[in-house]
Amino acid sequence: MTNILDGVRILDLTRVMSGPYCTSMLADLGAEVIKIEMPEIGDEARHMGPFIEGHSTYFAMLNRDKKSVTVNLKTPEGQKIIKQLVERCDVLVENFRPGVMARYNLSYDDLKAINPKLIYASISGFGADSPLAAHPALDIVIQAMSGLMSVTGEENSRALMTGESMADVSSGIFAAFGIVAALFNREKKGQGQHIDVAMFDSVFAMLLTGLSQQLYLDKTPAPMGNRHPVTYPVDSFPTRTGDIVLCCFTRPLFEGLCDAMARPELKQDDRFRDNAARSANDNVLRAIITQWTQNHTKDEVLAALGKAGIPAAPVQTLAEAAASEHAKARDLVQDGHHAGLAQAPLVQQPLRFSSAPRPSSQTTPILGEHTREVLTKELSLDQAKLDDYAKRGII
């Protein structure tokens, strides 16, 4: 079995999260990813916690199976190295602010002259042609502006962020999708191209549930806590040992819940006769269900709901999710290698391909770990040249 992206070579000029998330997905599928970092400083994510023995575990998780090569893009020699590598690569990915790559003489137009089949993906907050092109595009900014925050939170309360950098992650996945689509297209048509990925557009394109209200009914969705917008009870509830979620979106499921709670009289209660009524009286019904759940453990409540055939689940912490039987059976957390750390748990992209192996042990690089190896092998730079470049801060 060979890897899905066997033989594909990625020149990775990305930093922090969206770009590195994208290229890690490609590395997981067996692409060779040459990650370019600033000499001495490296990807900014190397300076973001949590740290173990001075190494960022955040960086480690985001950069599995990449080769770290230090090149100073601000120097003419560094730019020449990049151009020479571009000749030998299939894909370039960058997530600088629009305009920065042109300042380094590394714009798409600069590089397609060198390698017309190059696929060049740019991830930015708003895209190069947006009136907001120059606006700072941190994850929190995009979550705020795209509308994602506006639909998250408790009812009648302030808008909340999702507790993961969804704007970064989602634009990274979309970019990876675009890159492999362009690689497929290139196999058939022989052409390279530029792919423009905006973080705002990426998050906005995910919000189709809210937009199906906004765009068609001109009804602006607001935070609803954990309850479903139209069916009830679909919500989270507290038990003695933690929260659970349950989903009774039909009359039979609601009747099953009444029996599970030993409250059969609720089936005749007019306030709960159908979804519309239950939805309108959600506060009353929430209090009744909570009265039951909070007097039992999570396991007791889930067992009773399971017996009644009601879809339900525990709200798990990351500790519980990572240690779950499911995560173990699917091998979601794997041991990796890191030259400076005794242990390096890594989590790969989630897909399983029947024709390709799943990498069983990935390496996550320290800064410049592969500089000399790559530049010697790919560009035939000799030891004296490399020493000179290192001394002058070029690599």
Next chain:
Amino acid sequence: MTNILDGVRILDLTRVMSGPYCTSMLADLGAEVIKIEMPEIGDEARHMGPFIEGHSTYFAMLNRDKKSVTVNLKTPEGQKIIKQLVERCDVLVENFRPGVMARYNLSYDDLKAINPKLIYASISGFGADSPLAAHPALDIVIQAMSGLMSVTGEENSRALMTGESMADVSSGIFAAFGIVAALFNREKKGQGQHIDVAMFDSVFAMLLTGLSQQLYLDKTPAPMGNRHPVTYPVDSFPTRTGDIVLCCFTRPLFEGLCDAMARPELKQDDRFRDNAARSANDNVLRAIITQWTQNHTKDEVLAALGKAGIPAAPVQTLAEAAASEHAKARDLVQDGHHAGLAQAPLVQQPLRFSSAPRPSSQTTPILGEHTREVLTKELSLDQAKLDDYAKRGII
């Protein structure tokens, strides 16, 4: 210019959200998507609101540019139609519970015998080989179990759902990524394959910020409202006209904020001397900043922050995001066609490819709109046969 997925044909057996989200991304890139729906009933999403004139706008947004063909998978004749279409398709996507496709005699093994180059993607909650394979896998269940909810919410409060079906959407995007990667691989190696996409694994693989704490430090992240885990002030604040977010993650930015608030004395305040101190005294600092922001409009606060070079943004509703200058400039909401609706606004996948056109006006199908067209053209079924099949509930 031709489409990126020109000539690719997708047999789409998906329903509700994760699968349809996946195949809509492929349709946006020019693949021909033949969507199979149950006669008379259709995709369950057709029965989920919001509705206009009986048509689900949620369904409409999720199924742009697909052909709707009704086939009853429970009948032998229906299964035969699917098998004949499989011979003529590159990709099959399904998101039934594990085991259902085998019951229809349409498992991967059944179909690869017919078309060895078929790429067959299965989206499910936990994957076919998980101990939880049979567990119901609604979006809320996966948000709860994967850990996503556990990191979202106000500090010291209950875990909250993200206000969009992130488990559905993200597994759909990952699946689309896997499908185009497998198409690329097939161009080079000639082989088809099965792709197994679990919603749990998809969400879990996105939570790398939280997992970089959990897996390396054994420190379990909890909801933090809108504040950044280590730097402060990075948070949302209320103004007279709505919330804004601001990001002061460095000393110079914090000093700029003090000046913008006309509170220069705070620069000397020992409680706020560095990120660690500001983070520890976040409640005091939050109150001080709120005192300033709540006495001004959003525009006034954003103007002052912009002048000070502090990254900031308004928290926008979906109405504001959709009507923004950015969304207009990037043409994020487009007019589509729907046989039963006067207007059908649609939002495509977000990427722009320089070598390919972006579809300018997509159609979203009513139930069975293309049944006769597709079955006549692809399988040469004649009018009498089609009438007979329709009468017997096969199509």
